Structures are given as C-alpha cells and as structure tokens.
Amino acid sequence: MKQIEEELKHKIDLKTKPLGALGMLEKLAFQIGKIQNTLSPALIEPSIMVFAADHGLAKAGVSAYPQEVTYQMVMNFLGGGAAINVFAKQNGIDLKVIDAGVNFDFPEHPQLINAKVAKGTKNLLEEKAMSSAHLEKCLANGAGVIDRDLAENCNIVGFGEMGIGNTSSAALIMSVLCDLPIEDCVGRGTGLNDLQLQQKIATLSEVKKKFAYVKEPRAVLETFGGFEIAQMCGAMLRAFEKNMIIMVDGFIASSAFLVASKIKPEIINNAVFCHVSDENAHAAMLNHFGAEPILNLKMRLGEGTGCAVAYPIIKSAVTFLNDMASFESAGVSNK
Structure with a gap:
C-alpha cells in the first residue's frame, strides 16, 4: 500500500x-x-455539465416523448426552471449546458456552450449513428469544454444529459460492451407502456443484429452513440487526465463512462457513482464496474440530477x- x-x-x-x-x-x-x-x-469550484443532442432513432418510436422535447428542455435549463437548475443552485454548483447536436438553433446564452456537431445522429435502423469524423470531433469537443469552460481551479465535475431517445443508445452500448442480451439492457426510458417497451426491445434487437460485427469501444460509440454521449465520454477522459473527481449520474451518463473505461481503465479510480437510477438496467451496469453508488432514491430523470443531489454527501466526506x-x-x- x-x-x-x-x-x-x-x-x-x-x-x-x-x-x-x-x-x-x-x-x-x-x-x-x-x-x-x-x-x-478540497472540493473546488464544483461544476455539472449537461450535454444535449438529438437521436435519429427517436423517429422509430423508442421514446414516449417527441424529439422536440430535447430543445424545449434545453430552453428550460437556460431559463432556470429544470430540476438540475434547482439542485445545482441549492448546492452551489456551477451549471453549464452543452449543445452537442440538438436539432435546433439556439440563441446565445451565457450558460450555453455551442459544441454542435450536427443536428442529431442518423437513424440506426438505416446506418451508423455518426461518421468517424463526427466521433473524433465529439471526443475533441468534450475535452475542449473541460479545458476551456470550467472555472480554472475546478477539481470536481459531474455529467448529465438530455436527448430524447438516448436510453436506446445507452442500452445498445451496454449490451455490446457488457456482453448482455438487449432485453437485460432496455428500460422504459421516459415512461413507455408495455406495448411500447416490447416495440423498443424489438427495434434495438434489430439494430444490434444489423451491426453485430461492432465490438471495439470507439466503434461502439460511433455506431450506437449519441453526440451527447460521445462528447460526455471525451469530457470524462479529459477530466481524468486533469485528475479531477468525476461524478457519474445515471444510466446514460454511465454508458458514456462505460466507453471511457474501456478506452482508459484507470478512469475508474476517479469516478464517484452518485446514485443508482430506477432505469431498469442501471444497477447491472454499476455491477459491471463493481461500483457502490452513494444514493438510491428511485430517481430516473437524468440531467445530472443524481450528481447534484449526491454532492453534499461527497462534501461531508471531505469535511x-x-x-x-x-x-x-x-x-x-x-x-
């Protein structure tokens, strides 16, 4: 020792x-x-970064909500009205919102970082989510927001997301990288009923079969990921390079961390898993990391809310x- x-x-x-x-x-x-x-x-200048993007697969009916909710929720973040705004403000956490690839042109806003790669990924039933050039740009953009947009001394950063359809991307990433059946990785996301859940499983099974040859972590991210998941992965990797504490939120953020951990296994040393999500497969993904989450509050909102709610406990440990x-x-x- x-x-x-x-x-x-x-x-x-x-x-x-x-x-x-x-x-x-x-x-x-x-x-x-x-x-x-x-x-x-010491915990210095805590920050949460919420990455937002749209998914081409949303058109296949894998979400209970229409795609335009992505940009509407980003506007809600910028207006200060979302759960993540309330919890970040309560706990003195700086909040940044990153447009990684939303199908909308946002006006300038002091809290918004424009890192848009394209207006949403491709439909996975037809082609890969993104090109290799888009993936590299996502990883670079994610690293860039850590380098450029955090307070200079920030040493603890949480990651959240917003993107209608992104539980489908996360489920596919988990299924391939954890070698689990797609059924074990799919949940109700934004609130699917039983029939919609079966449709989601069938759609994702078809996608997985179509790209059965994809195994390598970067290729998995390129094939199944969202722009927000890919940029989160790049940001997590850069945060680790800078030896920051990495607060991991729920199912989608954990899928980005899963890819990062396959690229750089030592990143696990800097990760604090803030909660176990009520999204069906998150507990199994945490087991894959051997992780012990701080909280189990039956939350499944995303946005980085688990990080914001867990932060006072992390602060208590240091205190x-x-x-x-x-x-x-x-x-x-x-x-």
Whole structure:
C-alpha cells in the first residue's frame, strides 16, 4: 500500500468514532484523498455539465416523448426552471449546458456552450449513428469544454444529459460492451407502456443484429452513440487526465463512462457513482464496474440530477476528514 493510502487510513480510523462507523463517507474520504494525494483534500469550484443532442432513432418510436422535447428542455435549463437548475443552485454548483447536436438553433446564452456537431445522429435502423469524423470531433469537443469552460481551479465535475431517445443508445452500448442480451439492457426510458417497451426491445434487437460485427469501444460509440454521449465520454477522459473527481449520474451518463473505461481503465479510480437510477438496467451496469453508488432514491430523470443531489454527501466526506477531531486531539480514550 502506498504511503498516502496508509496515512489516509490512519487519519480516518483515528477520528472520534468507532472504526468504520461513518460507513461510505469513509470510503469517499479515502478515495478523494487518494485522488488528490493529500490528507487534506478540497472540493473546488464544483461544476455539472449537461450535454444535449438529438437521436435519429427517436423517429422509430423508442421514446414516449417527441424529439422536440430535447430543445424545449434545453430552453428550460437556460431559463432556470429544470430540476438540475434547482439542485445545482441549492448546492452551489456551477451549471453549464452543452449543445452537442440538438436539432435546433439556439440563441446565445451565457450558460450555453455551442459544441454542435450536427443536428442529431442518423437513424440506426438505416446506418451508423455518426461518421468517424463526427466521433473524433465529439471526443475533441468534450475535452475542449473541460479545458476551456470550467472555472480554472475546478477539481470536481459531474455529467448529465438530455436527448430524447438516448436510453436506446445507452442500452445498445451496454449490451455490446457488457456482453448482455438487449432485453437485460432496455428500460422504459421516459415512461413507455408495455406495448411500447416490447416495440423498443424489438427495434434495438434489430439494430444490434444489423451491426453485430461492432465490438471495439470507439466503434461502439460511433455506431450506437449519441453526440451527447460521445462528447460526455471525451469530457470524462479529459477530466481524468486533469485528475479531477468525476461524478457519474445515471444510466446514460454511465454508458458514456462505460466507453471511457474501456478506452482508459484507470478512469475508474476517479469516478464517484452518485446514485443508482430506477432505469431498469442501471444497477447491472454499476455491477459491471463493481461500483457502490452513494444514493438510491428511485430517481430516473437524468440531467445530472443524481450528481447534484449526491454532492453534499461527497462534501461531508471531505469535511469530516479535514475538520473532525481525532481521539488524541479531543482527549477521548480510544478502545
């Protein structure tokens, strides 16, 4: 065990509490101290980035909502009216919205980052979601927003998304990269009824069969991904390069992280899985990472809301490590 790990464990164990009594907060404190290579970690300028894009497959009836909801919800983000706005504001988190490929021309707005690659991906029943050139642009754009658009000292960033049809992309990515049947990876998304769910499974099974030869992570992202998922993946990889804490939201954000982890396995060391989504397959995807999510609140909204709600708990882990007395400093007898 490295020296910093031994010192962190010692510092955590000697706080005025029984061993392990702060449960997952202790694991979080240990992880964050290890990431930052310090016994006194800090969370600086927390940020959440919400990537938005449209999906060609939405026209195949895989979502309960029409495609125009993507741009309407982005306008809601920019107007401050969405759940992510409320929770980010509550917890002092900076919020950025990235147009990765929405089928709409937005007016300029201080919170909006224009990283549009195209106005939505292709219909997967007919062709790959994007070209290899579009994929490379997405990965570069995602890295670019980390480099350019975060506060200079930001060391913790969460990832959210908006895109009608994107649970279908996430399910396909999971099915191929985790080697699971498509049925085990598909959920109700925005609220499909039983008949619509069966239609979604049939559509995605057809898509998977059409591209059965696709296995390599980048090719999986190019074939099945959305522009928002691909840009999130690029942003996560760059955040890891900069040794930031990466807050992973729900099912779609986890699918972007899944690709990133296949490209750069060590990224798992910097990941904090904020919650387990109520979307059907998210628990199985977390099991693939061996991840222990912070929260289980039956949420399935996306937008980065899981990150925003979990952030105060992450902050509590750092605060107890820094500020709580030890047995020695408090003059309390240890066992």
